[in-house]
Amino acid sequence: MTVDGLPVPGPLLEARSVDRSHGRTRALREANLSVTAGEILAIMGPSGSGKSTLLHCLAGVFTPDAGEVWFGGRRLDTLSDARRSELRRTAFGFVFQFGQLVPELTVADNVALPLLLGRAGRKQAYHRARGWLRRLELDDLGERRTGELSGGQAQRVAIARALVTRPQVIFADEPTGALDSLAGEKVMELLVGLARQEGVTVIVVTHDARVAACADREVMVRDGKVTDPYAGGAVR
Numbered sequence: 001m002t003v004d005g006l007p008v009p010g011p012l013l014e015a016r017s018v019d020r021s022h023g024r025t026r027a028l029r030e031a032n033l034s035v036t037a038g039e040i041l042a043i044m045g046p047s048g049s050g051k052s053t054l055l056h057c058l059a060g061v062f063t064p065d066a067g068e069v070w071f072g073g074r075r076l077d078t079l080s081d082a083r084r085s086e087l088r089r090t091a092f093g094f095v096f097q098f099g100q101l102v103p104e105l106t107v108a109d110n111v112a113l114p115l116l117l118g119r120a121g122r123k124q125a126y127h128r129a130r131g132w133l134r135r136l137e138l139d140d141l142g143e144r145r146t147g148e149l150s151g152g153q154a155q156r157v158a159i160a161r162a163l164v165t166r167p168q169v170i171f172a173d174e175p176t177g178a179l180d181s182l183a184g185e186k187v188m189e190l191l192v193g194l195a196r197q198e199g200v201t202v203i204v205v206t207h208d209a210r211v212a213a214c215a216d217r218e219v220m221v222r223d224g225k226v227t228d229p230y231a232g233g234a235v236r
């Protein structure tokens, strides 16, 4: 596609007419969504409308029953399980409602873990982990067990862990859902600020209008359908 003779990069991530059921429940019905590189996108909608299912389809955790998912100009949904796992490990980062940190490990171990699993050297992994802990204002907590953290601290550790591999996209599912409003605001401020500095795309599922207000754009999911005016190749 070109505009005024200049090439316009296509969307980074796209759902095209995605259907996905859980048993007999049709969670997504011909869902279309288009996300550009560097965009911070909020996915909103009533409980049970299909937001998390959409997020998991975009991240290659679920494969659609019908339709297509594209990432960086290539089909994602037709890749093998092994290739999709590798993509999730290298190009994507995840932040969930309850940090999902490993409680037996220290904060620094949790942040270094994705690098160690990716076979980075120990010294380099911990060096990078400490750098991210500093950026998330967690310098003093590196040696703590994650069970000793407040909810807001745990979510900041989860963000450090998601960013440490330098992903292209962060998928966040209700990242502030378990926090009070002050802690939630701080977590979103840090996530969005760092994502912008790093040029990382963020897709965040939320019920909270204040969280959505931090995004560049929001889309609504209702009964498994997505309202996205930019889906289907519309030029922004």
Ligand SMILES: Nc1ncnc2c1ncn2[C@@H]1O[C@H](COP(=O)(O)OP(=O)(O)OP(=O)(O)O)[C@@H](O)[C@H]1O
Residues within 6 Å of the ligand: 022, 023, 025, 026, 027, 045, 046, 047, 048, 049, 050, 051, 052, 053, 054
């Ligand atoms: N593992 C599952 N087994 C059966 N049904 C499921 C499963 N996961 C989701 N569903 C159903 O699929 C539909 C969409 O669920 P989904 O979790 O995507 O919605 P959501 O918008 O993220 O909801 P919430 O805001 O409450 O988290 C719902 O009707 C839900 O009950």
